Amino acid sequence: MTLTTASTRTRSLIALALLVPAPTLGVLMAMHFMPGPVGQAIYFNSKAWILILPLAWLMLVDRGRPAVSPPWRAKGLAVGLASGLLISGIIVGAYMVLGEAWIDPDALRAVAERNGLTVAWKYLGLAAYLCFINSLLEEYVWRWFVFHHCAALLPRWPAVILSGLLFTVHHIFALGLQFDWRLTLLGSIGVCIGGIVWSWLYLKFDSVWPGWLSHLLVDVAIFAVGWHMIFLTA
Numbered sequence: 001m002t003l004t005t006a007s008t009r010t011r012s013l014i015a016l017a018l019l020v021p022a023p024t025l026g027v028l029m030a031m032h033f034m035p036g037p038v039g040q041a042i043y044f045n046s047k048a049w050i051l052i053l054p055l056a057w058l059m060l061v062d063r064g065r066p067a068v069s070p071p072w073r074a075k076g077l078a079v080g081l082a083s084g085l086l087i088s089g090i091i092v093g094a095y096m097v098l099g100e101a102w103i104d105p106d107a108l109r110a111v112a113e114r115n116g117l118t119v120a121w122k123y124l125g126l127a128a129y130l131c132f133i134n135s136l137l138e139e140y141v142w143r144w145f146v147f148h149h150c151a152a153l154l155p156r157w158p159a160v161i162l163s164g165l166l167f168t169v170h171h172i173f174a175l176g177l178q179f180d181w182r183l184t185l186l187g188s189i190g191v192c193i194g195g196i197v198w199s200w201l202y203l204k205f206d207s208v209w210p211g212w213l214s215h216l217l218v219d220v221a222i223f224a225v226g227w228h229m230i231f232l233t234a
Helices: 008-019 021-033 037-060 077-102 105-114 120-153 156-176 181-205 209-231
Strands: none
Touching: 008 021, 008 037, 008 120, 021 037, 021 156, 037 120, 077 181, 077 209, 105 209, 120 156, 120 181, 120 209, 156 181, 181 209
């Protein structure tokens, strides 16, 4: 039996097994087990792997062709906009109510300083990349590919929830290795909710663009909160 002749469920299980652990492995190697050049190399290779695998799988296993529809033709952009604004409002509101109790600005600034992000232009550059580019790449990986294979294994809503949980795993480690348990818990819950919402948007509209718009706005809110804590509360 080859991948192309295996059952749909078997192929989806293999696809998820090949992709989902990779970002967690990259985070753990770079931030815990092998910090330094080797760990960073493993991290960047894991990022490359999760970007290349979905496209290679489409062409070599599913025997399909890449097809990208322009965002202005996508349905559901208004829903994506509304969900992004709603989640962003919750993030900003939670920060205003719980920020001082749950987040230590000095600890956050220390993490930012270790990563060279206490320089304004570097912080804004990273924010621009993560908000506009990385969010789209994550929608491509975690909604178009991972949710698609979750949906081949489970009914619609369990697949939505599972894909949101899988999206959260490597974020838990990335947060937990830098921040205390409160911020890790709060951030992980937020990531999971976002992953579920964006998977639902993909399910409903069969497009990454509504989820990307929502994701972009949420990331903007997160970086706005980070900017306030790092640069305006000193």
